[in-house]
Amino acid sequence: MLKRGSTIGILGGGQLGRMMATSAAQLGYRVIGYAPDGDNVMGDVAEDFVTAAWDDEAALAAFAARCDVVTWEFENVPVATARGIAGPAIFPDPKALETAQDRLDEKRFIEELGGRPAAYAKVDSSYDLIAAADRLGAPGILKTRRDGYDGKGQWRIANGREAEALNVPETPCIYEAFVEFEAEFSVILVRSQDGETRFWDSTRNEHRGGILAASHFPAGEPIAAQIAEARELARKVADALNYVGVLTLEFFATHEGPIFNEMAPRVHNSGHWTIEGAATSQFENHIRAVAGLPLGDTRTTAAQVEMRNILGNDIENAHAALGDARLHLHDYGKAEASEGRKMGHATLITHDAGL
Known part of the structure; x- marks a missing residue:
C-alpha cells in the first residue's frame, strides 16, 4: 500500500x-x-x-x-x-499497452478468450484491401493498425469501387466489416493488485464522426440484456493481462449479442460521468488500484446521467449552461480550440427524490 x-x-x-x-x-x-x-x-x-x-x-x-x-x-x-x-x-503491466496498440493483435487476443470482434482482415496493400472487401463485404472500415483514435486513421469503404480507388496508406492496416448494431456501449472495470474486480454501470454511447458525443444512463434495451456477457469477456481480458487499474472495452449491441469493438487500457471518456454519478469515480479507483488501496464502491448514485463532450469553440459558451443546477462542467484548460478537439465535458445528473 x-x-x-x-x-x-x-x-x-x-x-x-x-x-x-x-x-x-x-x-x-x-x-x-x-x-x-x-x-x-x-x-x-x-x-x-x-x-x-x-x-x-x-x-x-x-x-x-x-x-x-x-x-x-x-x-x-x-x-x-x-x-x-x-x-x-x-501499473498496468505494459503488456496491456502492447496488446491494445495493434488492432490486429488485439482482435486475435480477444478471439483467444472467446470474444467476438467484427469480421476483419489484415491489409498491407491495395490488393489486400480489394480482396478483404470482396470476401467480407462492403461497406466496411479500413483502419491503421496503430495510433488511430477519435476517428483518426480510418477510412469508410462504401463499396468495391471505393476499395479499388483508395490509395492504401504505407502503414499496416486492418479492414473491418460493417456491423449492424442497435447501440454502442462500454464496459468499464477496475481491478486491484490482488485481483478484485468491480464494474461500473454501462452507458449507451453516441458517436459522431468517430468521436464520442455523449454517454447515457440508463443504457436501455438491448444493451441491458448483453452487459453480463460483455462483462465476462472484460473480466477474462483483465485476468489474462494481470491488469491493475481501470480497463475499458467497447461493444456493439447486436441481434447476435455483444460484438467487441476495441479496448482501452486506461480510464475512458465514456466513464467521465462517474465523477458525479457514481459512489467512486473511475479516476479515483484507478489511483486506488495502482496505489494498492482498497477499491471504492462503483454503484451508480443517480437515476439518470447524460455526459456530453464539449468540442472546439463550443467551450467558449459552456459556462452559460451552468444555470441548470443539475449540470457539472469540466473545462480541461486547453489553449487551442481546434475543430473536433475535446475541450471539456458536461454531465447532467438527475437524482431520485430519496437521494
Whole structure:
C-alpha cells in the first residue's frame, strides 16, 4: 500500500491525467507527469511536469527515480517507454499497452478468450484491401493498425469501387466489416493488485464522426440484456493481462449479442460521468488500484446521467449552461480550440427524490 505523501508518476499529459492527478491529490499523493511537448494540461494540477521525448532515456530515468509508482493516461505511450521504467512498479503491466496498440493483435487476443470482434482482415496493400472487401463485404472500415483514435486513421469503404480507388496508406492496416448494431456501449472495470474486480454501470454511447458525443444512463434495451456477457469477456481480458487499474472495452449491441469493438487500457471518456454519478469515480479507483488501496464502491448514485463532450469553440459558451443546477462542467484548460478537439465535458445528473 502506497503511503501518504508518496509520488505517482503519470505518463501522458492530457485531460485524463489531469483528472487522475486531481483524484490522487484528494487521496494525499503527489503527482509528476511526463510527456513530450504539447498542450499538457495535466501540468496545471500536478506537482511537477517533465517535458521530454518518449525515448529520452536520461530524462525518463530521472523521472522514474522521483516516483514510487508509475501509470499512464494515454494508450499510445510507446511500449518501450513503459518497459523502460526502472525502480518503481508500473501499473498496468505494459503488456496491456502492447496488446491494445495493434488492432490486429488485439482482435486475435480477444478471439483467444472467446470474444467476438467484427469480421476483419489484415491489409498491407491495395490488393489486400480489394480482396478483404470482396470476401467480407462492403461497406466496411479500413483502419491503421496503430495510433488511430477519435476517428483518426480510418477510412469508410462504401463499396468495391471505393476499395479499388483508395490509395492504401504505407502503414499496416486492418479492414473491418460493417456491423449492424442497435447501440454502442462500454464496459468499464477496475481491478486491484490482488485481483478484485468491480464494474461500473454501462452507458449507451453516441458517436459522431468517430468521436464520442455523449454517454447515457440508463443504457436501455438491448444493451441491458448483453452487459453480463460483455462483462465476462472484460473480466477474462483483465485476468489474462494481470491488469491493475481501470480497463475499458467497447461493444456493439447486436441481434447476435455483444460484438467487441476495441479496448482501452486506461480510464475512458465514456466513464467521465462517474465523477458525479457514481459512489467512486473511475479516476479515483484507478489511483486506488495502482496505489494498492482498497477499491471504492462503483454503484451508480443517480437515476439518470447524460455526459456530453464539449468540442472546439463550443467551450467558449459552456459556462452559460451552468444555470441548470443539475449540470457539472469540466473545462480541461486547453489553449487551442481546434475543430473536433475535446475541450471539456458536461454531465447532467438527475437524482431520485430519496437521494
